[in-house]
Amino acid sequence: MQTHDLEKIFEQKIDNEIKIEPKDWMPEAYRKTNIRQVSQHAHSEIVGMLPEGAWISRAPSLKRKAILIAKVQDEAGHGLYLYSACETLGITREETINDLHSGKAKYSSIFNYPTKSWADIGAIGWLVDGAAIMNQVMLTRTSYGPYARAMVRICKEESFHQRQGFEILLVLSKGTDEQKAMCQDAVDRWWWPSLMMFGPHDSESTNSEQSMKWKIKRKTNDELRQNFVDMCAEQVKVLGMKIPDDKLKWNEERMHYDFGEINWDEFWNVVKGNGPCNKERLDARKKAWDEGEWVREAAAAHAEKRKKRKAA
Amino acid sequence: MNNYLRKFYYGDIPEDKAGGNIVSSEAKSDWPLWEVFIRSKQGLDHKHVGSLHAADAQMAMENARDVYTRRMEGVSLWVVESKYIHASNPEEAGELFEPAADKIYRHPTFYDLPEEVNQM
Numbered sequence: 001m002q003t004h005d006l007e008k009i010f011e012q013k014i015d016n017e018i019k020i021e022p023k024d025w026m027p028e029a030y031r032k033t034n035i036r037q038v039s040q041h042a043h044s045e046i047v048g049m050l051p052e053g054a055w056i057s058r059a060p061s062l063k064r065k066a067i068l069i070a071k072v073q074d075e076a077g078h079g080l081y082l083y084s085a086c087e088t089l090g091i092t093r094e095e096t097i098n099d100l101h102s103g104k105a106k107y108s109s110i111f112n113y114p115t116k117s118w119a120d121i122g123a124i125g126w127l128v129d130g131a132a133i134m135n136q137v138m139l140t141r142t143s144y145g146p147y148a149r150a151m152v153r154i155c156k157e158e159s160f161h162q163r164q165g166f167e168i169l170l171v172l173s174k175g176t177d178e179q180k181a182m183c184q185d186a187v188d189r190w191w192w193p194s195l196m197m198f199g200p201h202d203s204e205s206t207n208s209e210q211s212m213k214w215k216i217k218r219k220t221n222d223e224l225r226q227n228f229v230d231m232c233a234e235q236v237k238v239l240g241m242k243i244p245d246d247k248l249k250w251n252e253e254r255m256h257y258d259f260g261e262i263n264w265d266e267f268w269n270v271v272k273g274n275g276p277c278n279k280e281r282l283d284a285r286k287k288a289w290d291e292g293e294w295v296r297e298a299a300a301a302h303a304e305k306r307k308k309r310k311a312a
Numbered sequence: 313m314n315n316y317l318r319k320f321y322y323g324d325i326p327e328d329k330a331g332g333n334i335v336s337s338e339a340k341s342d343w344p345l346w347e348v349f350i351r352s353k354q355g356l357d358h359k360h361v362g363s364l365h366a367a368d369a370q371m372a373m374e375n376a377r378d379v380y381t382r383r384m385e386g387v388s389l390w391v392v393e394s395k396y397i398h399a400s401n402p403e404e405a406g407e408l409f410e411p412a413a414d415k416i417y418r419h420p421t422f423y424d425l426p427e428e429v430n431q432m
Contacts, residue, residue, distance in 0.1 A: 024402050070382075077379050084363045087345070093365060094342055150362070157383070300343060303368035 014215055019145040022088040030214055033207065034144050035089045036105070037216065039096045042082035043107035047281050049075045051115040052124060060118060067164055068121065074161065078154045085146040101286050103273065108132075110193050112275030119172055119179075119186035125165010127187075127194040130232065133158050134224045135198070143215040166235070173239045187236070188244045195259075196267045198225040226256055233257045345394040346372040348379075350386035358390050366391075 006025040013020060020026055049072050056072065059065035083093055099105035110128050115121065136158060139151040172183040199221040202208055211217040219227075229248070236243050247260035269275065343365040349358035361380050366372035372391040381389070400408060416422050425432060 021402065023399060073378075073382065077382060080364060080379050081362055087363070092342070153362075296343070299367040299371065303371070306368060 014143055017215075019148060020143055021145045029210070030216075031089055033211060033214070033216060034147065035086060035091050037207075037211075038082055038086040038089070038144075038147050039091070039099065040106050040108075042079050042086060042096070043100045043105055044111065045075050045079035045082060047107045047111045047285060049079075050281055050284055051111055051113070051277075052121060054115055055118060055121050058118070059121075064168070071125075071161055071164065074157050078150075078157070081150040081153055082147075085144075085150045088146045097289065101282065101289065103282070106271065107281075108197060109267070109270040109275060110197050111281060112270050112277045113189070113193050114277055116189075117182050117186060119169065119182040120190065122165045122168030122172065122183070123186035123190040125161050125163075126169055126235070127165075127190045127232065128197070129158060129161040129165060131194045131197045131228050133162060134228050134231075138218045138224065141215075141218055166239075169239055169241075173241060183239065184241050187239075187241050191244050192262060192266075193270075195225060195229070195262055196270075198222070198228065200264070200267070229257050229259050343367045343371075346376075346391045347394050347397060348372075348376040349390035349392070350376075350380060351388035352386050354387055358388065361385075363394060369393075 007027060010020070010024070010026055010030075012018075013024075020030070052068060052075070053072050056065060056068050059068050083096060086096055087093060096105070100107065110131075115124070133155065136151050136155050140148055140155055142148045142151065169183050169186070172179045175183075199205055199208075202220045202222045205221055208217065208220060212220065233243060233248060233250075245260045247258060249258050251258045270278070273279075344367075345363055346366055346369075347363050348361050350361050351358045364372065364375050364379055366375050369391060372393075373389060376389050376391055380386075412418075
């Protein structure tokens with residue numbers, strides 16, 4: 001078959017909402033876009049374990065500790081689902097991880113911010129996981145089959161993450177003055193970085209248009225961001241806290257909340273590696289990888305030995 | 313070990329003509345890929361849920377437990393090294409499956425029976 005026939009079949013599938021599966025012909029750019037997006041998503045889950053993991057030993061109660069461990073373990077699981085989905089596109093796990101370590105592949109910039117207080121764990125659940133869910137619910141309908149299936153599994157698990165985060169904040173918001181202040185401080189620090197998670201404006205996003213056409217993405221960055229703001233602007237009332245944006249206001253005409261402009265200089269600065277924790281996060285990942293090398297080798301040697309023993 | 317392997321992911325690696333680069337990598341100590349199947353409850357089939365890397369079957373089983381069954385998703389696990397799975401080629405899907413399309417008489421709804429026979 002001619003390439004352009006294959007391309008036609010591919011486009012018909014996309015038009016008819018038929019998922020693309022690993023062995024199907026796909027344009028090279030579609031494959032590359034998916035590799036980039038799925039691997040960066042996987043890296044985000046894995047790096048995302050770091051800021052939260054930092055609070056496991058300091059969680060205020062045994063209950064909170066157990067919940068946080070379960071959540072961090074979920075993030076590891078999500079990373080693994082996604083790495084597997086990524087491998088079906090014809091890239092090895094090792095290459096993917098090397099790209100993270102070399103800085104070629106990015107992960108969500110949000111994880112380059114520090115977790116300074118316990119309330120941050122609540123804010124991450126409510127805002128960061130909340131923003132991630134917006135994106136992930138959309139991605140359960142993405143056109144690449146293995147990615148869509150991984151997202152379905154992830155979404156099922158993710159809603160516990162957001163609810164436990166909101167509950168942490170809710171408890172703090174009913175606590176002492178000091179605890180209330182802690183809660184507001186966390187909301188103040190995580191609000192804007194959470195909005196940045198949706199990426200640049202549609203007009204600025206280089207990947208957006210083609211991704212929409214191929215149904216890798218189903219909603220634009222700005223649409224998702226607006227949905228998120230609308231949701232949070234209501235939920236924050238339950239907490240009795242304030243979103244740190246003077247321009248946040250219900251717009252009757254648009255039936256949406258208006259909100260202020262994101263500090264894009266900060267956004268690009270963090271993307272480029274100059275955020276508060278970029279270096280720390282990558283160093284932690286590399287250290288884990290390097291120090292785990294002997295374990296990987298030993299396990300392989302052990303498996304080999306056992307196989308031989310069995311054969312004998 | 314210094315041999316070069318071409319990897320097959322449950323038949324998922326792109327064909328040469330599939331527009332992608334064939335991945336070859338040196339087989340260092342990277343663990344093979346395994347496919348995971350879960351029986352969600354007694355009486356149902358095992359269903360494919362995803363894949364993972366592990367050094368051997370025992371480790372694959374343990375990892376599958378941790379990665380795919382954190383919320384009581386199953387009562388039984390199968391793990392199969394991915395290279396042992398042979399998949400049909402999507403380009404041959406027509407030859408394989410279309411012959412069934414014009415044999416509607418294989419379905420019970422093809423037959424018009426009087427009301428009286430009731431639930432046949």
